[in-house]
Amino acid sequence: MAGFDWPVLMRAGMQGLGLSSDQFWGLTPAEFRLLLGENAGAAPMGRSRLHELMTSFPDFRKEMGQ
Template sequence: MSGFDWPVLMRLGLHGLRLTPAQFWALTPAELHVMAGQGLRSPVMGRDGLERLLAAFPDETGPEDTGEMSDVGP
């Protein structure tokens, strides 16, 4: 069981919000929740939460990473 009531969500998105199937399936659950007028389920992440996330998933850097932006283009 996924925890989502797909028939209800699809009815809301496709009929209630008049989204195309592509638009509906491109949404995240949080975006659909907000569009349904329900707001966000959890508060916005604060600085402490960001620090915990950064500590748990640090950026991987290689020897070529100087920390400077490069002009990458076609």
């Protein structure tokens, strides 16, 4: 299970929202999400978009003549 990206969350709360350290650490995750906005962040990527990106940006390049 992946943990939280604390530096990103702290920047969003303290720099982005202007919260003090005490205010940030006193929030529940639900309260923090509400402050960020209902549609904050990127939408989850679907399988078709992932396939499109993998096709456009492969991890390797085929050598000439192969």
